[in-house]
Amino acid sequence: MMAGGATKRSGYHHGDLRQAMIEAAEAVLAEKGVGGFTLRECARRAGVSPAAPAHHFGNLAGLLTAIATLGFDDLSETMEAAVARAVASGGDRLAAICEAYLAVALNRPGRFRVVFGRLGLKSGDEELRRAAVRAFGILVRETKLALGRGVDGGELLTRLPSSYGGDADLAEILFVWSVTHGFSTMLIDGQLAPFDQQPGGRELLLGLYSGRLMEMLRAAMRGSAAMPLANPASHG
Amino acid sequence: MMAGGATKRSGYHHGDLRQAMIEAAEAVLAEKGVGGFTLRECARRAGVSPAAPAHHFGNLAGLLTAIATLGFDDLSETMEAAVARAVASGGDRLAAICEAYLAVALNRPGRFRVVFGRLGLKSGDEELRRAAVRAFGILVRETKLALGRGVDGGELLTRLPSSYGGDADLAEILFVWSVTHGFSTMLIDGQLAPFDQQPGGRELLLGLYSGRLMEMLRAAMRGSAAMPLANPASHG
DNA sequence: CCGCTATCTTAACGGCGTCAAGTTTGAACT
DNA sequence: AGTTCAAACTTGACGCCGTTAAGATAGCGG
Structure with missing residues (x-):
């Protein structure tokens, strides 16, 4: 199962970055609203570089x-x-x-x-x-x-x-x-x-x-x- | 007076930057929507540097x-x-x-x-x-x-x-x-x-x-x- | 065990908002 | 009129943003 944040992270690869990004994004949106929402912040929360999400979502x-x-x-x-x-x-x-x-x-x-x-x-x-x-x-x-x-x-x-x-x-x-x-x-x-x-x-x-x-x-x-x-x- | 866009511009000073910025902002918002709206773009349209509006609006x-x-x-x-x-x-x-x-x-x-x-x-x-x-x-x-x-x-x-x-x-x-x-x-x-x-x-x-x-x-x-x-x- | 490909990192680009410091200007005052 | 001064604007810089290109890593099929 492991749904809800606890994803395995084996060094370089994340494991389930797509889901982690979505969860991070929803958290940021709920906390800071639309104004404080940035892709980099979401990537930071997912413990990943700013360029990582590009492969999963394009932009x-x-x-x-x-x-x-x-x-x-x-x-x-x-x-x-x-x-x-x-x-x-x-x-x-x-x-x-x-x-x-x-x-x-x-x-x-x-x-x-x-x-x-x-x-x-x-x-x-x-x-x-x-x-x-x-x-x-x-x-x-x-x-x-x-x-x-x-x-x-x-x-x-x-x-x-x-x-x-x-x-x-x-x-x-x-x-x-x-x-x-x-x-x-x-x-x-x-x-x-x-x-x-x-x-x-x-x-x-x-x-x-x-x-x-x-x-x-x-x-x-x-x-x-x-x-x-x-x-x-x-x-x- | 002289409301409506035709503002005198005597070199360094604008004349009525506050009004010009508001008009430029509304134009940008109408054209590009909220996403394409930037302060710098408004300043550009008003023919003024990016830092100029700060004095009139703070931020x-x-x-x-x-x-x-x-x-x-x-x-x-x-x-x-x-x-x-x-x-x-x-x-x-x-x-x-x-x-x-x-x-x-x-x-x-x-x-x-x-x-x-x-x-x-x-x-x-x-x-x-x-x-x-x-x-x-x-x-x-x-x-x-x-x-x-x-x-x-x-x-x-x-x-x-x-x-x-x-x-x-x-x-x-x-x-x-x-x-x-x-x-x-x-x-x-x-x-x-x-x-x-x-x-x-x-x-x-x-x-x-x-x-x-x-x-x-x-x-x-x-x-x-x-x-x-x-x-x-x-x-x- | 080898190579391959998806995944992620690093580095860089231009654009953004904002601040600090310097420059110009119109006008108030003597 | 000439001087002074504060307001108005510019320049330059900072950190952050989204996005891209090129390189590093690792899991997996052969």
Whole structure:
């Protein structure tokens, strides 16, 4: 096993530098934020020269892309686990994935910031794309279920249909995602610091999020679900 | 006077380096994004040595803080103008500020990213704080008006009450902000690229935002406004 | 046991932010 | 007007950054 830092180091060769670099990078990101993040610092923590990572990741963008892929998979798995728990307890599936999204942001801010922080990722990476589509597919599925639309076969997306812009429920999907993503990013990026840093502020915010904000989200969805499947592109 | 780029340059002294640096910085941010932004590049564009800006801004954080202050003021002014237009035309004031928020993000992505992009800002800057509180105050005021709460005297906040966490409408305020901020950041940071880059995608997204998303927001607010002013902290 | 290849090191390049010290300038004061 | 002086800017240097090229090492298949 030996997962989690204790890797064998036989003098010249590291043993599992790729994993060590990813772990070091996440630690640095969590500690110092995006600003204090450098490739050399990560290499230092992995006990390796600054040029060593190049062979495994190509360059900085490669390392960040690997972490972002992890982040998307983390999102997918945490959301699926939350859905499973909600199903078991008869809870709200959509609220479950929204809370899971926030939980990932709070528990792994390093990963989360790499995923959404507009750092330089490799643009064409196929694994990253697959992980992103998977996470997005869960959001789409749960939003449609919450609208009572019925998902064909309950299967996940494996790619984005090129005509996705015409999806009749796109507005609802974007709404759910905006609320969740907006709250999560504002909380970990410090925009809510005036509330977050008061004594008990964090608990208040989390309670409001999984309480009244989720209620408002349900109210918004109810309003939409009651509406007929109108022509989605027509507006104004 | 002589605002707007045409500054006199009498050999050694620049004339208005502070303004020139800010303009150069916004240009670089708009062109190359956060990644390609460097102090030296801004100085180069201003036609000045790399060490020159230090006297005006102290360091990089000082320059970014000045830009962030501009960004908050931009938000405040654009939102107020949108409210004035909504009042004149009998439109939805809350939707107006949400659309104004998105408009600032789209029209001035450089400023917007400095405000919310978790770059290193000076932490204690008083002007920045004042600008932030002003913008936030507009959001608070409009949310309360939308809830039919009545704002005392219609005046703006000039500081954050230390007990703000106890505001009865905090959940609604956070909800509105989350939707708006989430959608805006996702759009300019490329998370919506699969939709945004389809032909006509940008128009579709903007139409959905000011159309069905604002309708959903109103539905969420209506649900809240109908509820009694419950104890905001109790949940679960 | 030998060689081969993946892995890592050392050394160097240009660019970065920042500081210390020196130079120029506009303007205030006599 | 001429002098003085502080503000504005330059030069040069420092350490750190990401990246590359060339060399050293070691595990593994033959």
